[in-house]
Amino acid sequence: TSEPYEQLVxxxxxHFAFQVNVSGQKxxxxxxxxxxxxxxxxxxxxxxxxxxxxxxxxxxxxxxxFVSSIEAQTVGLTVPDHCRFTLHYFSHPERAVETxxxxxxxxxxxxxxxxxxxxxxxxxxxxxxxxVEEDSSxxxxxxxxxxxxxxxxxxTVFAPSVADENxxxxxxxxxxxxxxxxxxxxxxxxxxxxxxxxxxxxxxYKRLVQDFNRYATLxxx
Numbered sequence: 749t750s751e752p753y754e755q756l757v758x759x760x761x762x763h764f765a766f767q768v769n770v771s772g773q774k775x776x777x778x779x780x781x782x783x784x785x786x787x788x789x790x791x792x793x794x795x796x797x798x799x800x801x802x803x804x805x806x807x808x809x810x811x812x813x814f815v816s817s818i819e820a821q822t823v824g825l826t827v828p829d830h831c832r833f834t835l836h837y838f839s840h841p842e843r844a845v846e847t848x849x850x851x852x853x854x855x856x857x858x859x860x861x862x863x864x865x866x867x868x869x870x871x872x873x874x875x876x877x878x879x880v881e882e883d884s885s886x887x888x889x890x891x892x893x894x895x896x897x898x899x900x901x902x903x904t905v906f907a908p909s910v911a912d913e914n915x916x917x918x919x920x921x922x923x924x925x926x927x928x929x930x931x932x933x934x935x936x937x938x939x940x941x942x943x944x945x946x947x948x949x950x951x952x953y954k955r956l957v958q959d960f961n962r963y964a965t966l967x968x969x
Contacts, residue, residue: 759879
């Protein structure tokens, strides 16, 4: 089989993090049915979130969510009356954290009235999603250079995760594209990158840097 091509990333999903607090009722563990175990309620809530109606798009794909941590503490043989978990949400472009928080709140209110959700504050703005139109002059310029260096245009994709590009797009308000070498096993043992692909990407970036002044001049005319 032929080796896959490097891809041109036209945009990325945004990312928002939320803390979900779940209340229960204390009781002695020997008579646990007299209480409400907040860990059990939180677990049921997490499983119910698998049915949250995620928005989909033919090119952007589906939004997504996952839980990264769950925490509860109790003293002695006591049924825990509080549990919290961290929920991560990957969003389409132009979706605000307030909108997604309301959608999640409305959904959770149908699952359990004992859960409340709040956005996790961060020192920098939430990285919202972004997208650059494929027919833009910037994309076409990159593709022409790819054709010259690689012998073919790059397949275009919308990336499922966030990266520095989200911050650059938000802060600079300019089109942001990404080209990365072929690799795999992200965030796993044995994460890898193809060295031949790395060299190809290096050559393409070098060409883009050399040609950028000409593109910038032409785009102002």
